[in-house]
Amino acid sequence: MKFFKILLLFITLQVSAQQGGMWIPSLLEGMNEHEMTDLGSKLTAQDIYDVNNSSLKDAIGHFNGGCTSEVISPKGLILTNHHCGFSQIQSHSSLENDYLKDGFWAMKLEEELPNPGLFIEFIVRIEDVTAQVLNGVTEDMTEKEKQSTISKNSNAFEAQVEKEAWQDTKIKSFYKGNQYFLFVTERFNDIRLVGAPPSSIGKFGSDTDNWVFPRHTGDFSMFRIYADKDNRPAEYSTENVPYKPKHFLPISLDGVEEGDFTMVFGFPGTTDEYLPAVAIEHITKEYNPSNIAIREAALKVIDANMKTSDEVRIKYASKQARIANAWKKWQGENLGIEKSNAIEKRHEFEATFQKAIKEKGLEDKYGNILPEFDVLYENFGDVNIKRRSFIEVFLVTNELMEMTFRTYQFEQAIINNPDVFEKAKASIEGTLTGVHKDYDVNVDRGVFENVMPFYTKNVDVSIYDKTAFTHIDSALKLFEGSQEEVIKNLNNDAAYAYAKPMIEDFYNNINPEFQAKNEPITALQTVYMTALMEALPNARYFPDANSTLRVTYGQVRGYSPRDAVYYSPVSYLDGVIEKYVPGDYEFDVPQKLIDLYEAKDYGQYADANGKVPVCFLGTNHTTGGNSGSPAIDAHGNLVGLNFDRVWEGTMSDMYYDPEICRNIMVDLRYVLFIVDKYAGAKHLIDEMKLVHPKK
Ligand code: ARG
Numbered sequence: 257m258k259f260f261k262i263l264l265l266f267i268t269l270q271v272s273a274q275q276g277g278m279w280i281p282s283l284l285e286g287m288n289e290h291e292m293t294d295l296g297s298k299l300t301a302q303d304i305y306d307v308n309n310s311s312l313k314d315a316i317g318h319f320n321g322g323c324t325s326e327v328i329s330p331k332g333l334i335l336t337n338h339h340c341g342f343s344q345i346q347s348h349s350s351l352e353n354d355y356l357k358d359g360f361w362a363m364k365l366e367e368e369l370p371n372p373g374l375f376i377e378f379i380v381r382i383e384d385v386t387a388q389v390l391n392g393v394t395e396d397m398t399e400k401e402k403q404s405t406i407s408k409n410s411n412a413f414e415a416q417v418e419k420e421a422w423q424d425t426k427i428k429s430f431y432k433g434n435q436y437f438l439f440v441t442e443r444f445n446d447i448r449l450v451g452a453p454p455s456s457i458g459k460f461g462s463d464t465d466n467w468v469f470p471r472h473t474g475d476f477s478m479f480r481i482y483a484d485k486d487n488r489p490a491e492y493s494t495e496n497v498p499y500k501p502k503h504f505l506p507i508s509l510d511g512v513e514e515g516d517f518t519m520v521f522g523f524p525g526t527t528d529e530y531l532p533a534v535a536i537e538h539i540t541k542e543y544n545p546s547n548i549a550i551r552e553a554a555l556k557v558i559d560a561n562m563k564t565s566d567e568v569r570i571k572y573a574s575k576q577a578r579i580a581n582a583w584k585k586w587q588g589e590n591l592g593i594e595k596s597n598a599i600e601k602r603h604e605f606e607a608t609f610q611k612a613i614k615e616k617g618l619e620d621k622y623g624n625i626l627p628e629f630d631v632l633y634e635n636f637g638d639v640n641i642k643r644r645s646f647i648e649v650f651l652v653t654n655e656l657m658e659m660t661f662r663t664y665q666f667e668q669a670i671i672n673n674p675d676v677f678e679k680a681k682a683s684i685e686g687t688l689t690g691v692h693k694d695y696d697v698n699v700d701r702g703v704f705e706n707v708m709p710f711y712t713k714n715v716d717v718s719i720y721d722k723t724a725f726t727h728i729d730s731a732l733k734l735f736e737g738s739q740e741e742v743i744k745n746l747n748n749d750a751a752y753a754y755a756k757p758m759i760e761d762f763y764n765n766i767n768p769e770f771q772a773k774n775e776p777i778t779a780l781q782t783v784y785m786t787a788l789m790e791a792l793p794n795a796r797y798f799p800d801a802n803s804t805l806r807v808t809y810g811q812v813r814g815y816s817p818r819d820a821v822y823y824s825p826v827s828y829l830d831g832v833i834e835k836y837v838p839g840d841y842e843f844d845v846p847q848k849l850i851d852l853y854e855a856k857d858y859g860q861y862a863d864a865n866g867k868v869p870v871c872f873l874g875t876n877h878t879t880g881g882n883s884g885s886p887a888i889d890a891h892g893n894l895v896g897l898n899f900d901r902v903w904e905g906t907m908s909d910m911y912y913d914p915e916i917c918r919n920i921m922v923d924l925r926y927v928l929f930i931v932d933k934y935a936g937a938k939h940l941i942d943e944m945k946l947v948h949p950k951k
């Protein structure tokens with residue numbers, strides 16, 4: 257009995273150890289290091305980030321500015337998500353070589369496929385430069401004066417930073433402009449595709465399972481970094497050789513169980529954890545619903561056409577995934593905010609804040625912040641939605657409108673400066689060619705009919721029969737001749753003439769009004785952050801995500817999505833077979849995988865229970881951008897590949913609740929099982945370092 261009580265106490269303590277937050281890797285010593293140790297980590301702050309010696313951070317690369325990737329072999333082999341490499345896989349695909357459908361595996365270096373434009377960036381070092389950046393900034397300055405001093409200081413500082421010729425620098429704001437950090441970075445541009453499973457593994461469950469647990473997706477793909485003969489970043493060349501990394505992650509074959517420590521190391525994009533209640537209300541009750549409706553209207557057409565034509569499926573795969581992903585996420589976010597009572601809880605928190613500033617005599621300084629937010633948001637709501645609707649229609653969903661938008665930018669550029677005509681022309685021709693590579697006029701016309709009514713009463717589908725933009729040859733003809741002729745051609749085009757007044761309205765009215773109303777909100781958010789830290793100094797503050805390298809940590813944990821239901825944290829290959837629907841576009845399973853399952857041909861990749869683990873859950877606080885991030889065990893080995901969050905916890909970008917917010921990772925043993933047993937790419941396994949930390 258006594259033993260059980262102690263055990264129970266121990267378990268509760270384990271669970272209640274502080275979690276949540278995305279922390280700056282160079283500042284882990286102290287609080288974070290202690291919390292991580294409490295959660296089971298054996299790593300020191302220096303194991304994770306060190307300037308003078310190689311450390312975990314040297315294996316973590318920002319993948320194309322949007323995802324995360326990690327080095328997993330001494331020959332620059334890179335692991336990231338299938339959905340992160342998706343547009344590269346798509347761009348190498350055709351009806352004859354359908355790598356989206358069938359997967360792709362390079363069996364030797366010469367077969368690895370180059371990807372122009374794709375890059376991976378590493379962090380060399382991080383420095384606090386707050387004093388230098390804020391030098392000369394005073395409270396009586398206007399927002400404009402402040403920002404211009406900050407950018408002058410930043411530029412001056414960056415200009416004199418010590419670095420190698422091939423390295424870059426950037427300065428980023430943290431805690432809403434209360435702190436600034438410098439990043440010295442190294443960027444590699446020769447990144448080749450090594451392997452990808454078929455979508456029936458890499459995107460298994462597609463939209464139905466997206467943002468949902470239990471999950472059974474093998475969301476991974478592999479690339480390789482190539483460098484010049486001195487191991488330095490270089491543009492693509494056949495002379496380049498596989499990159500020799502400063503550090504690569506060993507891979508644990510022992511897996512995880514509930515309660516194990518994990519940390520996720522990557523580049524989370526954006527969060528907004530310090531919003532006032534009024535902002536959360538605006539986002540979930542007005543802003544999200546408006547954007548969801550527009551995307552839903554577009555998806556109706558795209559989805560239907562992708563199901564009936566393989567050509568459309570390949571063309572629209574990437575675009576559909578992008579539109580559908582946020583469309584579904586916003587719905588989960590709204591539900592989670594409502595279910596967790598986040599707005600009410602934020603109001604309660606605000607009452608605590610008001611009380612604290614009163615007690616500390618800070619009322620004069622900070623007493624007005626929250627009432628001021630109410631007024632500002634009241635004014636901001638309409639224009640925020642109007643602006644975003646324009647973006648959703650003209651830049652996210654409808655491609656004809658996107659082409660007119662880019663053309664408008666071209667026209668403005670040459671009117672402002674006729675000298676740029678040839679250069680601007682080459683650029684717009686490139687843009688239009690890019691759009692047309694994956695364009696289907698019937699799909700786009702249907703999208704137009706469905707989304708345009710969300711933006712204007714003037715919906716004129718007949719422009720599709722008259723415009724030159726819907727075919728690449730006629731579109732490019734518009735740009736032939738002298739500058740005057742080109743401008744005349746464009747303005748005579750039916751689609752351009754239709755869209756131009758709306759684009760002008762966006763540039764001349766909507767966007768300026770948005771900027772004017774958003775600027776005081778941003779400025780007040782800076783003051784609010786300062787006020788929070790002053791009024792409630794003992795709370796745990798982490799900076800919002802801003803696409804810089806962060807560490808988040810927690811444990812492997814299941815959760816209870818609703819009454820009487822508990823999700824255990826690990827899913828297995830058995831679940832893939834349970835979900836199997838032959839021929840289904842979301843839940844089909846390749847025959848070879850079924851054969852391996854039936855023969856129990858699992859090699860060294862099964863769990864102690866004899867099953868192959870597929871995905872697992874943790875309490876790591878992640879967001880978009882953490883896709884492809886490594887989940888690292890207590891000893892610094894790779895155990896998982898982050899790719900998603902659970903439906904009930906999708907609201908963690910605004911409100912993190914350790915009870916139900918979970919990140920979803922692919923178990924590395926599933927990745928290795930697919931590479932080895934399914935794809936027969938044993939040579940890749942041989943490059944890696946497989947370890948047994950638990951044996
Ligand atoms: N929800 C994950 C993320 O935000 C995965 C998206 C890719 N998967 C998909 N079915 N579209 O990126």
Ligand code: GLU
Pocket residue numbers: 323878879880881882883884899900901
């Ligand atoms: N799938 C997301 C991404 O692309 C990561 C999951 C999330 O948003 O938590 O970065």
